[in-house]
Structure formats: C-alpha cells, structure tokens
Amino acid sequence: MKGLHGKKALVTGSSTGIGEAIAIRLAQEGVDVAINYRRSEDAARQTQQKAHAAHPDVQTLLVQADVSNEEAVSAMFDAVFEAFGGLDILVNNAGFQIAGASHEIAVDQFARVIATNLTGAFMCAQRALQHFMAENKAGNIINVSSVHQIIPKPRFVGYSASKGGLQNLTRSLALEYAPHGIRVNGIGPGATVTPINKAWADDPEKRANVESHIPMGRVGYPEEMAAAVAFLCSDEAAYITGQTLYIDGGLTLYPDFRTSWSSE
Ligand code: NAI
Numbered sequence: 001m002k003g004l005h006g007k008k009a010l011v012t013g014s015s016t017g018i019g020e021a022i023a024i025r026l027a028q029e030g031v032d033v034a035i036n037y038r039r040s041e042d043a044a045r046q047t048q049q050k051a052h053a054a055h056p057d058v059q060t061l062l063v064q065a066d067v068s069n070e071e072a073v074s075a076m077f078d079a080v081f082e083a084f085g086g087l088d089i090l091v092n093n094a095g096f097q098i099a100g101a102s103h104e105i106a107v108d109q110f111a112r113v114i115a116t117n118l119t120g121a122f123m124c125a126q127r128a129l130q131h132f133m134a135e136n137k138a139g140n141i142i143n144v145s146s147v148h149q150i151i152p153k154p155r156f157v158g159y160s161a162s163k164g165g166l167q168n169l170t171r172s173l174a175l176e177y178a179p180h181g182i183r184v185n186g187i188g189p190g191a192t193v194t195p196i197n198k199a200w201a202d203d204p205e206k207r208a209n210v211e212s213h214i215p216m217g218r219v220g221y222p223e224e225m226a227a228a229v230a231f232l233c234s235d236e237a238a239y240i241t242g243q244t245l246y247i248d249g250g251l252t253l254y255p256d257f258r259t260s261w262s263s264e
Pocket residue numbers: 012013014015016017018019036037038039065066067068093094095096116120144145146147188189190191192193194195196197
C-alpha cells in the first residue's frame with residue numbers, strides 16, 4: 001500500500017490474534033515491525049517468523065512490556081528507537097476484558113482493564129508523539145478499539161468504558177496533532193476469531209448464536225482487521241484523521257431494525 005514500504009512500526013500485544021495479523025500484514029507491506037508481547041516470548045517468536053515469511057527483508061524486533069506499566073512502556077520505546085533508529089507507526093492493540101456484574105466486581109478489576117486498554121494506549125501514544133514532534137515527522141497512530149466503543153457491554157463495564165475512552169483519545173489526539181501532519185485513527189472490530197473469544201469461537205453452537213446477531217451472518221477474521229490498519233496508516237488514507245473504521249459485518253447498524261418493527 002502506498003507509503004508503507006520502509007516505515008517502522010510498533011504493534012502492542014502482537015504475539016496473538018489481531019495484533020499478530022497486523023504485525024504480519026505490515027511486514028508484508030515492507031514495514032519494519034517491533035512485536036510487543038507481555039508474557040509469551042515463544043508466541044512472539046512465532047509471530048516474528050510469520051512476519052519474516054511474509055517479507056524476508058524487513059527488520060523485526062521482539063519487545064517484552066506490560067503496557068499498563070509506565071517504566072516498561074518507556075523501556076520498550078527506548079529499545080525500539082535504539083534498534084530501528086526511529087518510529088513512524090504505533091498500533092495500540094493490547095487489550096483484555098474481565099466479566100462480572102457491575103455491582104459486584106472489585107474496583108481493581110475495573111482499574112486494571114482501564115490501565116491496559118486506555119492508559120496503556122495513552123502512554124504509548126505519548127511516547128510516539130514526543131518522537132514525532134522532536135523529529136518533525138508525520139507519524140501515524142492507530143488505536144484498536146471495538147464496536148463496544150459505541151455499543152454498551154453489560155457485565156464488561158471496564159472494557160466498555162475503556163473502549164469508549166479510546167474513541168475520544170483518538171479524536172482528541174487527532175485534533176491536537178493534525179497541524180503537525182500526525183494522523184490518529186482507530187479501528188472498531190466486531191466479533192473476531194481470536195484467543196480473546198475462545199469461549200465461543202471453538203464451540204459450533206455458541207458460534208452460530210454469535211453469528212445470528214451479525215447482519216452479514218459471519219464472524220470476522222484478524223486479517224480483515226489488519227487490512228484496515230494497513231490502509232489507515234498508508235498514504236491512501238492521507239486525509240483521514242480522528243476516525244474509527246468499524247469492521248464488523250454490520251454489527252453497529254442496529255441489526256434489530258432490519259425489520260420495521262417500530263412503524264408500519
Ligand atoms: P488477544 O487476547 O489474542 O490479544 C490481546 C493481546 O494483548 C494479547 O497478546 C495479550 O497478551 C496482549 N496484552 C493484554 N494486556 C497487555 C498488557 N498489559 N501489555 C501488553 N500486552 C497485553 O485478543 P484479540 O482479539 O486479538 O484482541 C486485540 C485487540 O482487539 C484488543 O484490544 C481487543 O479489545 C480488540 N478487539 C477484539 C475483538 C474480538 O472479537 N476479538 C473485538 C473488538 C475489539
């Protein structure tokens with residue numbers, strides 16, 4: 001895609017799922033990719049191998065860091081700058097969710113989800129922006145949000161609040177840094193087959209139930225999310241900033257309104 005070849009990217013939480021697909025897709029486009037992981041170096045190595053298989057000439061780097069920890073984020077960016085000599089693209093993908101009735105969950109469970117999904121994204125964005133500003137560089141930030149940035153998610157209140165927050169993080173940063181040519185966008189995946197969805201993805205009955213709620217009648221795949229990320233940080237999207245592109249098979253289209261139950 002236009003303008004991607006030779007760029008340098010950091011993708012958080014990219015040893016699995018959507019993040020892995022993004023790292024591989026960017027590598028395929030000729031982008032050097034830093035693969036952040038929290039726990040499993042083995043899984044990150046597998047992503048690295050797939051990235052090299054996609055494009056043998058790109059540089060890759062494995063960087064361990066918990067993005068909810070400010071010192072770890074700082075050390076991760078130092079390692080990326082040292083290895084790559086700079087950065088053009090940050091993809092804030094790391095995220096997780098905790099289920100539980102909102103009146104029963106521990107405040108700490110809420111706080112931990114916010115710390116990774118929202119504060120982690122902010123801390124990474126801040127380091128990237130400092131670099132873009134210092135180098136006078138038209139960098140790109142992509143936040144991997146969710147359809148749940150606009151659709152409420154009962155029993156996942158921390159997740160829902162974190163993704164709602166990501167929407168305004170995207171929009172606020174986009175507005176603040178637009179004069180510098182820095183673009184900030186998001187993607188909003190719908191139900192996507194990844195480890196976060198083990199509970200239904202491998203169970204045909206539960207999966208059929210999930211798919212029955214999606215207008216296009218099927219779940220999404222990590223590669224479909226990665227294609228949108230590649231587009232948004234390419235020069236094809238040079239005039240797009242502050243937007244979240246939903247990749248959800250129509251899930252955000254109020255599927256209940258498929259039939260005109262509200263009027264004759
Ligand atoms: P996943 O569980 O495979 O990926 C999440 C990754 O983030 C994992 O590799 C995990 O180790 C990493 N991670 C979690 N906390 C971290 C931390 N503190 N520091 C560093 N890394 C951390 O699941 P998936 O689906 O690939 O999720 C990726 C993103 O996509 C998440 O932000 C998720 O909220 C979002 N998303 C996923 C959807 C889906 O249906 N799979 C739908 C909408 C959004």
